[in-house]
Amino acid sequence: MSKKSKNSFAINRRQLLASSLALGTAGVAKSVQASEVGPSNSPPNLPEWTTYLGDGVDVAPYGLPSEFESHVIRRNVPWLTATAESSVNFTPIQNLEGFVTPNGLCFERHHGGVAIIDPNEYRLMINGLVDREMIFTLDDLKRFPQTNKFYFLECAANGGMEWRGAQLNGCQFTFGMIHNVQYTGVKLSDIVKETGLRPSAKWLLAEGGDSAGLARSIPIEKALDDCMIVWAMNGEALRPEQGYPARLVVPGWEGNMWIKWIRRIEFGDMPYLTREETSKYTDLMTDGSARMFTWVMEAKSVVTFPSPENPLNKKGLHQLRGLAWSGRGKIRRVDVSLDGGRNWNTTNIHGPILNKSLTRFTMPFYWSGDEMLVQARAVDETGYVQPTIKELQNVRGVNSIYHNNSIATWLVNKNGSVENVRLG
Numbered sequence: 001m002s003k004k005s006k007n008s009f010a011i012n013r014r015q016l017l018a019s020s021l022a023l024g025t026a027g028v029a030k031s032v033q034a035s036e037v038g039p040s041n042s043p044p045n046l047p048e049w050t051t052y053l054g055d056g057v058d059v060a061p062y063g064l065p066s067e068f069e070s071h072v073i074r075r076n077v078p079w080l081t082a083t084a085e086s087s088v089n090f091t092p093i094q095n096l097e098g099f100v101t102p103n104g105l106c107f108e109r110h111h112g113g114v115a116i117i118d119p120n121e122y123r124l125m126i127n128g129l130v131d132r133e134m135i136f137t138l139d140d141l142k143r144f145p146q147t148n149k150f151y152f153l154e155c156a157a158n159g160g161m162e163w164r165g166a167q168l169n170g171c172q173f174t175f176g177m178i179h180n181v182q183y184t185g186v187k188l189s190d191i192v193k194e195t196g197l198r199p200s201a202k203w204l205l206a207e208g209g210d211s212a213g214l215a216r217s218i219p220i221e222k223a224l225d226d227c228m229i230v231w232a233m234n235g236e237a238l239r240p241e242q243g244y245p246a247r248l249v250v251p252g253w254e255g256n257m258w259i260k261w262i263r264r265i266e267f268g269d270m271p272y273l274t275r276e277e278t279s280k281y282t283d284l285m286t287d288g289s290a291r292m293f294t295w296v297m298e299a300k301s302v303v304t305f306p307s308p309e310n311p312l313n314k315k316g317l318h319q320l321r322g323l324a325w326s327g328r329g330k331i332r333r334v335d336v337s338l339d340g341g342r343n344w345n346t347t348n349i350h351g352p353i354l355n356k357s358l359t360r361f362t363m364p365f366y367w368s369g370d371e372m373l374v375q376a377r378a379v380d381e382t383g384y385v386q387p388t389i390k391e392l393q394n395v396r397g398v399n400s401i402y403h404n405n406s407i408a409t410w411l412v413n414k415n416g417s418v419e420n421v422r423l424g
């Protein structure tokens with residue numbers, strides 16, 4: 001790899017430190033020239049906003065983002081669903097940094113609209129194959145030992161529109177059915193210690209307190225492993241659209257199972273075969289059969305810059321940025337290709353690298369103004385490698401909606417604009 005190459009290329013850390021590509025000669029920042037004529041708010045002039053008093057405290061008792069960030073919002077695709085009450089919107093992952101999703105930007109997925117529940121009237125009922133059927137108030141739940149964990153929540157349909165080809169031109173619409181927050185709550189296994197469990201209990205039914213009564217079956221091994229009942233996200237009470245005052249957390253498994261506004265857990269000896277695990281959230285295979293109970297969200301990654309919403313606007317040194325995750329554990333490595341998968345470069349992954357949590361990666365690269373085909377490929381701690389769409393289609397065909405974790409391709413055009421494309 002040579003600096004004289006006319007092609008764009010990835011830069012490893014040693015090259016970056018040793019190289020004249022470092023910021024000074026790459027022209028990222030302008031040197032100070034007092035004689036420069038520019039906008040009146042630019043140095044060396046005093047900006048206009050230094051000449052008057054700003055707002056005092058309490059103008060916004062609950063703080064809001066800067067007015068200049070008003071484009072950073074959840075968005076939906078109106079033609080995807082018939083009604084807003086049973087619909088989905090998308091997290092603007094292309095605008096986010098680090099690995100925490102702000103509460104107000106966490107994508108929404110409702111089946112009967114948002115339930116509005118007075119926490120004083122909230123109850124969680126546990127029944128079925130337990131020693132003691134019990135009803136808990138929110139305060140009762142908060143008396144259990146507390147657990148604080150970061151987990152990603154991904155809808156099984158994230159990327160579901162892309163099975164047959166590139167369809168939606170944006171990071172937000174192809175990857176945005178995901179968020180990553182810190183949950184505060186109690187382990188379900190601790191609640192079960194209180195109710196007791198009959199030996200014949202092999203499954204549970206988790207039922208929501210929304211108008212859809214959304215319900216899913218979960219095997220007992222998962223329930224007692226790491227599932228939680230939570231009442232807070234990122235340090236504050238759950239937002240109404242995320243299940244206030246309490247929801248189920250099913251780490252690494254498809255978002256539909258993370259029952260919001262949870263009102264009841266019944267233990268039984270077989271799965272309950274609800275609508276949401278028979279007619280929906282199954283995977284239609286090429287032989288006409290449908291796979292049920294495909295729960296785990298396999299390793300996946302997305303490049304958020306450059307991306308359709310974040311084009312390249314100048315040649316030279318840039319920091320590629322993205323997110324990776326795996327429902328089976330920690331991210332071990334993320335590779336990025338700038339040439340459609342011919343050559344791969346190992347990125348820098350940024351800690352904390354947590355179990356079943358979004359993980360941030362970056363990679364410096366030099367853009368010469370040529371076309372690039374940008375891809376990311378995640379590898380998790382089990383050794384699982386994120387597949388190409390061809391590899392996935394060989395097993396699954398093209399009739400699936402859910403569980404598309406294939407490698408996506410962003411085409412960077414010579415003018416710096418970026419498109420979602422399908423190779424081959």
Ligand code: CO
Pocket residue numbers: 156254281282293294295296402403
């Ligand atoms: Co599934």
